[in-house]
Amino acid sequence: MTHAAATVDQMRPPYPAERGLDVYNTKLGMWVFLASEVMFFAALIGTYIILRFGAPGEWARPGIVLNIKITAFNTFLLICSSVSMVKAYAAIQDGDPKKMRFWLLLTILGGATFVGIQIYEYIHLIEHGFVPSGVREGSELAELVAKGTLPAATMGLYGSTFFTMTGFHGFHVTCGVISMTYLYLTKALPGKYTKQSYGGIETVGLYWHFVDLVWIILFTIVYLI
Amino acid sequence: MTTVAATAQVAHGHHDDRPFIRKYIFSTDHKIIGIQFLFVSLFFLLVGGLLAMQMRWQLGFPGKPMPGGGILPETMAPGGVILPEYYIQLVTMHGTFMVFFAIMPLLVGVYANFLIPLKIGTHDMAFPRINMWSFWSAFAAGLVMLASLFVPEGAARAGWTMYAPLSARHDYSGAELGQELWSISIVLLGLSSILGSLNYITTVINNRAPGMTWFRMPLSVWALFITAILGILALPVLSGAAIMLLFDQILGTHFFDPPAGGQALLWQQWGHHMFVSGMNPTLGSSFMVSTLVIAVPSAVKTFNWMGTMWRGNLRFTVPMLNAVAFVAMFVIGGLSGIYMAATPVDMFIHDTYFIVAHLHYVLFGGSLFALFGAIPFWFPKMFGRLMSEPWGKIHFWLTFVFYNCTFFPMHILGMAGHMRRIYDPTQYDFLKPYQPMNEFISISAFLLFATQIIFFVNFWWSLKKGKPAGLNPWQDNGLEWTLPSPAPHGNWERVPTVYRGPYEFSSPQVPEDYLPQTRKLPGDREPAAVSAAH
Numbered sequence: 001m002t003h004a005a006a007t008v009d010q011m012r013p014p015y016p017a018e019r020g021l022d023v024y025n026t027k028l029g030m031w032v033f034l035a036s037e038v039m040f041f042a043a044l045i046g047t048y049i050i051l052r053f054g055a056p057g058e059w060a061r062p063g064i065v066l067n068i069k070i071t072a073f074n075t076f077l078l079i080c081s082s083v084s085m086v087k088a089y090a091a092i093q094d095g096d097p098k099k100m101r102f103w104l105l106l107t108i109l110g111g112a113t114f115v116g117i118q119i120y121e122y123i124h125l126i127e128h129g130f131v132p133s134g135v136r137e138g139s140e141l142a143e144l145v146a147k148g149t150l151p152a153a154t155m156g157l158y159g160s161t162f163f164t165m166t167g168f169h170g171f172h173v174t175c176g177v178i179s180m181t182y183l184y185l186t187k188a189l190p191g192k193y194t195k196q197s198y199g200g201i202e203t204v205g206l207y208w209h210f211v212d213l214v215w216i217i218l219f220t221i222v223y224l225i
Numbered sequence: 226m227t228t229v230a231a232t233a234q235v236a237h238g239h240h241d242d243r244p245f246i247r248k249y250i251f252s253t254d255h256k257i258i259g260i261q262f263l264f265v266s267l268f269f270l271l272v273g274g275l276l277a278m279q280m281r282w283q284l285g286f287p288g289k290p291m292p293g294g295g296i297l298p299e300t301m302a303p304g305g306v307i308l309p310e311y312y313i314q315l316v317t318m319h320g321t322f323m324v325f326f327a328i329m330p331l332l333v334g335v336y337a338n339f340l341i342p343l344k345i346g347t348h349d350m351a352f353p354r355i356n357m358w359s360f361w362s363a364f365a366a367g368l369v370m371l372a373s374l375f376v377p378e379g380a381a382r383a384g385w386t387m388y389a390p391l392s393a394r395h396d397y398s399g400a401e402l403g404q405e406l407w408s409i410s411i412v413l414l415g416l417s418s419i420l421g422s423l424n425y426i427t428t429v430i431n432n433r434a435p436g437m438t439w440f441r442m443p444l445s446v447w448a449l450f451i452t453a454i455l456g457i458l459a460l461p462v463l464s465g466a467a468i469m470l471l472f473d474q475i476l477g478t479h480f481f482d483p484p485a486g487g488q489a490l491l492w493q494q495w496g497h498h499m500f501v502s503g504m505n506p507t508l509g510s511s512f513m514v515s516t517l518v519i520a521v522p523s524a525v526k527t528f529n530w531m532g533t534m535w536r537g538n539l540r541f542t543v544p545m546l547n548a549v550a551f552v553a554m555f556v557i558g559g560l561s562g563i564y565m566a567a568t569p570v571d572m573f574i575h576d577t578y579f580i581v582a583h584l585h586y587v588l589f590g591g592s593l594f595a596l597f598g599a600i601p602f603w604f605p606k607m608f609g610r611l612m613s614e615p616w617g618k619i620h621f622w623l624t625f626v627f628y629n630c631t632f633f634p635m636h637i638l639g640m641a642g643h644m645r646r647i648y649d650p651t652q653y654d655f656l657k658p659y660q661p662m663n664e665f666i667s668i669s670a671f672l673l674f675a676t677q678i679i680f681f682v683n684f685w686w687s688l689k690k691g692k693p694a695g696l697n698p699w700q701d702n703g704l705e706w707t708l709p710s711p712a713p714h715g716n717w718e719r720v721p722t723v724y725r726g727p728y729e730f731s732s733p734q735v736p737e738d739y740l741p742q743t744r745k746l747p748g749d750r751e752p753a754a755v756s757a758a759h
Contacts, residue, residue, distance in 0.1 A: 024431075025432070043461065044465055047465075133479070160478035164468075
């Protein structure tokens with residue numbers, strides 16, 4: 001352990017090294033990571049666009065399979081959690097760790113509730129017969145397909161893209177909640193964040209806003225249009 | 226002067242008192258991680274080579290029992306005779322192991338990890354723990370891929386490019402678990418490369434030593450930095466595609482499934498491999514032009530290499546011999562690339578052995594010769610000892626000869642119409658006259674493989690018995706050569722100060738032929754940040 005501390009000291013030379021950017025490593029690393037995340041979601045969303053526009057027939061109209069209202073509430077919740085993240089960041093910049101803990105906890109709760117609602121939505125959808133491969137035979141939705149309310153030819157693509165995109169987003173939110181909980185327990189509660197040192201909050205905040213931004217895009221293209 | 230400084234560093238070197246498992250297994254030291262990548266990827270190079278030997282046996286001597294093939298199960302090679310189902314697995318897994326688990330980690334995993342902090346003058350990567358995870362996820366990916374060879378239906382069999390829809394549906398590929406393990410492995414490997422690239426980019430931007438300005442940075446670090454930037458942008462897309470492929474296989478999604486409206490061509494990204502996919506000829510022409518234009522910067526860099534050597538005072542050590550061979554072989558691979566960039570010619574040679582020859586000149590000639598140069602060059606900094614020069618030279622010349630005997634005739638086979646991934650060439654009358662050439666290629670390939678034993682023996686022998694290297698056995702200018710061999714944990718007590726670029730050879734300012742980046746000459750100014758602090 002003493003050695004680990006010595007290694008950390010080595011990472012900071014006694015004089016300022018010539019820097020490429022005036023940004024600390026974790027923040028720069030998070031920006032680079034987010035660049036790769038942009039490309040990952042671009043691949044998923046790009047696939048969705050190509051498959052939907054090249055689909056052999058009409059796409060399911062919004063609001064038949066998916067419940068827009070509950071997800072609209074979930075979207076609102078996630079946006080609110082981005083606001084509370086900013087409040088936590090602003091609080092620690094002002095040197096108020098108590099306020100920071102409050103807002104961080106609120107952000108964690110917002111994120112966790114989002115994931116909970118999404119799991120509830122998934123269970124509900126699967127019960128009604130909406131699965132990654134399309135529509136399950138003999139289910140409630142299969143009857144709608146038989147009646148012609150839902151297009152038979154494209155339901156497979158609808159299920160594939162819906163579950164992949166929202167599933168990966170939900171996975172990212174879960175990772176964010178876990179990271180924030182970890183930081184809350186190991187850094188925020190023991191009072192390790194101060195006015196001078198709050199890198200973890202800033203870095204996890206960047207990630208959180210990115211995940212929020214992706215959701216706004218996904219909600220629009222998957223649920224609304 | 227450098228010697229004195231470095232000896233002082235040995236005396237003050239960080240005493241590394243971590244337990245064995247943290248020091249050598251779950252290490253966060255970039256040098257240990259680089260060495261871990263080296264051993265693991267050399268192992269996969271051997272696996273890929275063994276698979277290739279079996280393919281060459283079948284192509285050279287189709288239908289004959291393979292020596293030692295009796296140990297393979299009935300489902301692969303009954304009585305030692307390779308079955309078509311096993312042959313296509315060999316083709317797929319040879320490509321997979323060589324590209325993803327041997328060449329890519331050897332070029333990037335080993336040398337980016339080992340060299341970037343040493344060459345830019347810092348103590349370690351920006352995120353040492355993420356670096357460790359990067360290695361272990363690559364290791365897990367390798368284990369999964371290796372395990373897929375032993376599952377009941379056999380390994381993946383859709384070719385290493387895994388083109389959908391063949392790869393996406395089990396009733397098309399005929400392998401269920403093998404295909405799924407392939408996708409899982411590639412997703413894990415993609416994660417490893419993203420974590421690695423993230424680290425390389427951050428480290429190069431933020432952790433350079435005082436005076437190590439962008440344009441004093443060695444070209445090797447520039448190359449690794451640019452590779453990391455390309456990787457961080459391209460690999461998430463590849464991972465995304467691999468995940469969709471995996472979902473098609475295990476969740477029954479329809480991304481690449483044309484009957485359900487999916488698009489198989491989504492899998493293929495680069496237009497210049499798709500001239501025969503039925504693409505619009507106008508689009509094909511634009512891809513043709515852009516592909517041909519790649520030849521221009523490639524030629525610039527090749528002439529640059531040759532111009533650097535021209536009338537230079539070359540010392541033909543093993544690394545240098547391999548480096549020169551790399552240039553020559555890469556040029557052949559580059560020139561054959563121009564043939565297939567031209568759509569009319571590509572229509573004829575597409576998916577023939579001409580392509581196989583081309584990609585082996587680029588990948589084997591362009592990568593492995595570079596590695597056979599790089600491994601003995603940085604071996605002393607990794608292990609403190611030099612590899613044997615005479616055995617290195619014997620290994621080089623035999624490899625060079627057998628390599629060309631193996632891959633050059635493939636151009637001729639390809640022009641004769643010999644198909645790629647073909648199981649038994651003697652089934653076709655028009656290929657029968659070329660069977661002696663196939664036999665010649667196979668025997669050369671066996672000899673090429675046998676030659677690598679020399680390399681392995683030299684490698685292991687030198688680890689224990691090689692000549693102690695000293696600080697700077699090659700008289701190079703880079704920062705890593707100011708450190709003891711092997712370099713200590715944490716590299717520098719205090720990071721060095723850099724006064725010039727890395728290529729000051731035959732400078733009139735000093736009597737020696739080389740001028741290290743850290744040596745301060747009377748006219749050199751201190752970097753601003755340093756002088757401000759002192």
